[in-house]
Amino acid sequence: MWVKQISIFLENKSGRLAAVTRLLADHGFNIRALSIADTSDFGILRLIVNDPARAYQVLKDAGFTVSETEVLAVEMPDRPGGLAGVLDLLNEAGINIEYLYAFVSKSAENALVLLKVENLEKAAGVLTANGVTIQGHNIVHQI
Amino acid sequence: MYWNQEMECMPPEQRRKLQLERLQKLVRRVYENVPHYQRVFRKAGIRPDDVQSLDDLANLPFTTKDDLRRTYPFGLFATPLKNTVRVHASSGTTGKPTVVGYTRQDVDTWSEVMARTLSCAGVKQDDIIQIAYGYGLFTGGLGVHYGAEKIGCTVVPVSVGNTKRQIMLMQDFGTTVLACTPSYALHLAEVLEDLNIDRSRIRLRVGVFGAEPWTRQLGREIENKLNIVAIDIFGLSEIIGPGVASECLYNTGLHIFDDHFLPEIIDPQTGKQLPPGQEGELVITTLTKEAFPLIRYRTRDITALHEESCPCGRTHVRMSKIMGRTDDMLIIRGVNVFPSQVESVLLEIGHAEPHYLLVVDRRGPLDQLEVWVEVSEKVFADEVRRLETLEKTIQREIEGTLGISVKVKLVEPKTIERSQGKAKRVIDKRDLHNLHNKTK
Structure with a gap:
C-alpha cells in the first residue's frame, strides 16, 4: 500500500550524486521522484524507482549505505x-x-x-x- | 584451574626472592656471553655484582627494537647456535625481521607458560582446540600448539585462513576451544552468520585471542556472536611469543607469569619507573630464557600494573588490557590520545566494526582533531535530524573519553583506506607542516 523509497547516504563532495545516478542508469532504473536533504558535511538522497528491492541491492553491492523506507x-x-x-x-x-x-x-x-x-x-x-x-x-x- | 599451582599461587615475598636470584644469574650470563650487553653495561658503569636487589633493575640499560635490528640475525643470542633448537622471526614492516631463538629448555618454558595461559581460560585435557593462528616464523601457531599438547588437548593445527573449512572442521570435530586473533574470530563469526549455521551445531566454549590488542567491547561482540567466553592472551615474539600473560575467567586483567617475565612500567618519555596503577610503557626482563634473553626490553605497549589479589588465587602481578602503543600515541594539545580510545567509544555506540580515521591538523596555534566515521547501514537513518544526533552523540562521547574537543565527520563506507585488513587509523597533518618548515 505504501510507496517504497530508497535513501542513500552521500558525503557532501563533488561527483557523488553523479556516481549514484550513473550506477542506476547503467542498471536500467528509472528515477520517478527524488529529493536531497543536506548539511554542510553530508546529504541524504531519497529516490522513488521502478524496482526498489533490486535498486537497494545494486546500490549496496556498489558499497553505498542504503536503506529502504x-x-x-x-x-x-x-x-x-x-x-x-x-x-x-x-x-x-x-x-x-x-x-x-x-x-x-x-x-x-x-x-x-x-x-x-x-x-x-x-x-x-x-x-x-x-x-x-x-x-x-x-x-x-x-x- | 591452575597448571602449576606452586608457581602461580606463590606468596609474593617468596616470588620476589626467586626473581632476584634469577635476575642476578641472568645479568651475569648476558654480561659473559653477549658482547652487546657487556658493552652497554660497561658504558653505564654497571658490573653484574651491582644487582643486589630488585630495585637495582632500574639502573640497568634498556634494550630496544633497534638493538635487535642492529644485531640481526643472531647477535643477541646468549648460547651457541648448536644449542638453539628453533628460531622464529617477526615480520618487520620495514627492512629485516626480528629474529629470536630457543634452546630445548626455552621450548619447555614456553610450553609451560602456554599451558598456564590455556588453563587460565579453563582449557582441560578433554578439550578439542582449533589453532587458527598462523604457523611458521610467527610465534602464534606453534606457541599455542606446544602449550595445548602439554595439557593433552586434542590439537587441530589448522592455521589461519580458509574460513569455510575452519567452520566445517569446527562442526565435524566438535571443537570446544578457538585460538586465533580477535579480528579473525570476528570474521569467523560473521561468516557463520552469513552461512546461517545453526549455533547448536557448534560446541565452542571459549576463545583465546591475542597477537593484537582488543577492547572489552569488541570481546563482548565476539562473545555474543559465537556464544563463548573471550580470553585475552598477551605475548610478543621478542619475549617468548604467546604465553607472557593471560586473563583468567574473572576478568581482572592479565596475569603476567612474573617468575619468568619481570615487568615494569616506565614513562616512555623520561624512562623513569612508574608506580602500580599508573599507565605507561611495559618493559620486560626475561628471567629464565637461555638462547635469547632480554634485559629491560621496551615493548612499546601501553598498560598499567596491578598488585591487588585476584579471586582466582593467582598471585602474579596483573596488567590492564593493552591500551595502545607508544608508536600510535598522539599528543594533541598536550593530551595523550590513542586510536583505541575512539574505537571503544564507537563500539559502545553500536558500530560492530567501526571504521574510523583520526585527522590531526594545526590551525593557528591549536591542534585540531577531526574524527571521520564511516556510516554503516546499522546506524544510517533516513532523516538528517537523526544523523545529526548521531554525530553529536559520537562527538560528546569521544570528548568525554579524551578530554579534548573534536569534530566528528560522517563519511561514506570504504572512504577510509584499508591495507591488508589493517586500517590506517591516523593522519597527522602536523608532520607535513613541520616537514614543510624544515625544508624551507
Missing part, C-alpha cells in the same frame, strides 16, 4: 490550496511531517506528493476519512 503518496487537486488543505488535516490531527517532496504525475487535474510521517497508518486514516486519495507503489508504473 516507506512513504505516503497523497493525491491532491492541482490548484492553489491543494497541498495546504492536506497539511491542515494532518496538523489538526497532531501528525508531524518529517519531510515531503513532489512526484511528477501525468494527470492534469491532480498532483501527487510524497510524505514521510512517523505513523503512516494513522496519517492515511485521517486523510482517507476526509476524502483524500492515497496511492500505492503502482504509481511508479504510470507514464
Whole structure:
C-alpha cells in the first residue's frame, strides 16, 4: 500500500550524486521522484524507482549505505490550496511531517506528493476519512 | 584451574626472592656471553655484582627494537647456535625481521607458560582446540600448539585462513576451544552468520585471542556472536611469543607469569619507573630464557600494573588490557590520545566494526582533531535530524573519553583506506607542516 523509497547516504563532495545516478542508469532504473536533504558535511538522497528491492541491492553491492523506507503518496487537486488543505488535516490531527517532496504525475487535474510521517497508518486514516486519495507503489508504473 | 599451582599461587615475598636470584644469574650470563650487553653495561658503569636487589633493575640499560635490528640475525643470542633448537622471526614492516631463538629448555618454558595461559581460560585435557593462528616464523601457531599438547588437548593445527573449512572442521570435530586473533574470530563469526549455521551445531566454549590488542567491547561482540567466553592472551615474539600473560575467567586483567617475565612500567618519555596503577610503557626482563634473553626490553605497549589479589588465587602481578602503543600515541594539545580510545567509544555506540580515521591538523596555534566515521547501514537513518544526533552523540562521547574537543565527520563506507585488513587509523597533518618548515 505504501510507496517504497530508497535513501542513500552521500558525503557532501563533488561527483557523488553523479556516481549514484550513473550506477542506476547503467542498471536500467528509472528515477520517478527524488529529493536531497543536506548539511554542510553530508546529504541524504531519497529516490522513488521502478524496482526498489533490486535498486537497494545494486546500490549496496556498489558499497553505498542504503536503506529502504516507506512513504505516503497523497493525491491532491492541482490548484492553489491543494497541498495546504492536506497539511491542515494532518496538523489538526497532531501528525508531524518529517519531510515531503513532489512526484511528477501525468494527470492534469491532480498532483501527487510524497510524505514521510512517523505513523503512516494513522496519517492515511485521517486523510482517507476526509476524502483524500492515497496511492500505492503502482504509481511508479504510470507514464 | 591452575597448571602449576606452586608457581602461580606463590606468596609474593617468596616470588620476589626467586626473581632476584634469577635476575642476578641472568645479568651475569648476558654480561659473559653477549658482547652487546657487556658493552652497554660497561658504558653505564654497571658490573653484574651491582644487582643486589630488585630495585637495582632500574639502573640497568634498556634494550630496544633497534638493538635487535642492529644485531640481526643472531647477535643477541646468549648460547651457541648448536644449542638453539628453533628460531622464529617477526615480520618487520620495514627492512629485516626480528629474529629470536630457543634452546630445548626455552621450548619447555614456553610450553609451560602456554599451558598456564590455556588453563587460565579453563582449557582441560578433554578439550578439542582449533589453532587458527598462523604457523611458521610467527610465534602464534606453534606457541599455542606446544602449550595445548602439554595439557593433552586434542590439537587441530589448522592455521589461519580458509574460513569455510575452519567452520566445517569446527562442526565435524566438535571443537570446544578457538585460538586465533580477535579480528579473525570476528570474521569467523560473521561468516557463520552469513552461512546461517545453526549455533547448536557448534560446541565452542571459549576463545583465546591475542597477537593484537582488543577492547572489552569488541570481546563482548565476539562473545555474543559465537556464544563463548573471550580470553585475552598477551605475548610478543621478542619475549617468548604467546604465553607472557593471560586473563583468567574473572576478568581482572592479565596475569603476567612474573617468575619468568619481570615487568615494569616506565614513562616512555623520561624512562623513569612508574608506580602500580599508573599507565605507561611495559618493559620486560626475561628471567629464565637461555638462547635469547632480554634485559629491560621496551615493548612499546601501553598498560598499567596491578598488585591487588585476584579471586582466582593467582598471585602474579596483573596488567590492564593493552591500551595502545607508544608508536600510535598522539599528543594533541598536550593530551595523550590513542586510536583505541575512539574505537571503544564507537563500539559502545553500536558500530560492530567501526571504521574510523583520526585527522590531526594545526590551525593557528591549536591542534585540531577531526574524527571521520564511516556510516554503516546499522546506524544510517533516513532523516538528517537523526544523523545529526548521531554525530553529536559520537562527538560528546569521544570528548568525554579524551578530554579534548573534536569534530566528528560522517563519511561514506570504504572512504577510509584499508591495507591488508589493517586500517590506517591516523593522519597527522602536523608532520607535513613541520616537514614543510624544515625544508624551507
